[in-house]
Amino acid sequence: MLPSCLCSLRRLGAGGPQTPPPQCLQPGGRGLLVGGVATRRNHAPWAGPAPRLFSGSSKSRLGLASGLECDLATNLVGQPLVRQQVMKGVKEFLQNPSPAKPLVMSFHGSTGTGKTYVSSMLVRHLFQGGLRSPYVHHFSPIVHFPHAEHIEQYKENLKRWIQGNLTSCGRSAFLFDEMDKMHPGLIDVIMPFLGPSWVVYGTNYRKAIFIFISNAGGEQINEMTLDLWRAHRDREEISLQDAESAISKAVFENPQSGFWKSGIINEHLIDFVVPFLPLKHHHVKQCVVNELVQQGLEVRQGMVQEVADSIPYFPEEEKIFSSTGCKTVASRISFFF
Ligand SMILES: Nc1ncnc2c1ncn2[C@@H]1O[C@H](COP(=O)(O)OP(=O)(O)OP(=O)(O)O)[C@@H](O)[C@H]1O
Numbered sequence: 001m002l003p004s005c006l007c008s009l010r011r012l013g014a015g016g017p018q019t020p021p022p023q024c025l026q027p028g029g030r031g032l033l034v035g036g037v038a039t040r041r042n043h044a045p046w047a048g049p050a051p052r053l054f055s056g057s058s059k060s061r062l063g064l065a066s067g068l069e070c071d072l073a074t075n076l077v078g079q080p081l082v083r084q085q086v087m088k089g090v091k092e093f094l095q096n097p098s099p100a101k102p103l104v105m106s107f108h109g110s111t112g113t114g115k116t117y118v119s120s121m122l123v124r125h126l127f128q129g130g131l132r133s134p135y136v137h138h139f140s141p142i143v144h145f146p147h148a149e150h151i152e153q154y155k156e157n158l159k160r161w162i163q164g165n166l167t168s169c170g171r172s173a174f175l176f177d178e179m180d181k182m183h184p185g186l187i188d189v190i191m192p193f194l195g196p197s198w199v200v201y202g203t204n205y206r207k208a209i210f211i212f213i214s215n216a217g218g219e220q221i222n223e224m225t226l227d228l229w230r231a232h233r234d235r236e237e238i239s240l241q242d243a244e245s246a247i248s249k250a251v252f253e254n255p256q257s258g259f260w261k262s263g264i265i266n267e268h269l270i271d272f273v274v275p276f277l278p279l280k281h282h283h284v285k286q287c288v289v290n291e292l293v294q295q296g297l298e299v300r301q302g303m304v305q306e307v308a309d310s311i312p313y314f315p316e317e318e319k320i321f322s323s324t325g326c327k328t329v330a331s332r333i334s335f336f337f
Pocket residue numbers: 075076077078079109110111112113114115116117118214215287325326327328
């Protein structure tokens with residue numbers, strides 16, 4: 001049973017106007033890691049309380065989780081397993097004032113299935129300002145770690161960046177996009193931050209959130225979903241265990257993957273491996289409707305059908321699952337409107 005629909009509250013500013021986060025804000029607290037180099041030092045020791053959103057009771061933290069749950073239920077199309085897994089992780093984590101380890105989730109699936117969408121939804125509910133919050137750190141290999149020859153420097157910078165920001169504010173989130181494009185070996189530098197150890201370099205890192213996003217395992221998930229469809233079974237019947245082992249195998253066997261031979265996988269540091277399933281035609285139609293509503297445009301069924309029909313589907317013959325998920329929906333609407 002869903003909680004009463006509170007999801008519009010934060011979007012409308014239920015947390016009040018966008019007040020600057022009073023706590024955890026330290027000089028140099030916003031900065032960018034450009035080309036693997038922090039543009040501002042961010043290591044100021046900070047003894048203040050956690051950000052407002054995290055400093056309340058476990059009840060008020062669970063209120064944030066309810067908002068997320070509602071948003072996922074209302075806007076995320078065709079991914080009940082994702083909803084279930086993400087909410088399980090977030091609720092358990094927020095409920096516990098003293099978590100045993102950071103929350104580490106890894107999102108896998110083919111393009112346009114909602115990985116980035118869900119991660120930004122998650123941080124929007126948990127952090128005022130969402131992706132723009134100074135406590136949310138978003139890394140993209142192409143932007144932040146572009147040159148393989150600088151990997152040692154990147155490792156040092158990344159470790160210092162995480163350490164500095166977690167020393168300043170333990171309730172921070174770190175998003176690693178396009179893990180399949182990350183240089184193998186780089187990500188292992190953050191291993192000490194992902195485990196249950198109480199203190200690393202003098203700080204408790206158990207309250208952080210780490211999210212990895214990648215296409216790795218997407219083909220295997222699609223294949224498993226297709227097999228279910230051929231067996232006349234629901235795509236949601238995909239077993240989490242099977243999906244997890246297929247994903248682990250796929251990332252582990254790919255020498256291009258950021259997780260290749262990674263201790264993060266070996267040491268089982270990921271708490272939730274979240275498979276994003278390929279979307280069907282009717283899901284794409286729902287994405288079109290959502291997009292029209294969001295853009296304030298009139299929803300005309302004929303046009304919804306046309307946009308959904310214009311997207312490529314696989315397998316070639318039966319055309320069951322969208323090859324690009326809902327990714328191109330927004331850009332296509334202008335052609336048909
Ligand atoms: N399951 C979904 N439910 C609702 N909207 C979706 C879903 N999947 C994708 N979308 C829409 O498509 C857009 C692109 O999706 P998103 O960026 O999350 O894809 P992705 O899985 O991260 O893809 P990629 O692997 O290419 O980065 C989203 O901003 C959202 O509007």
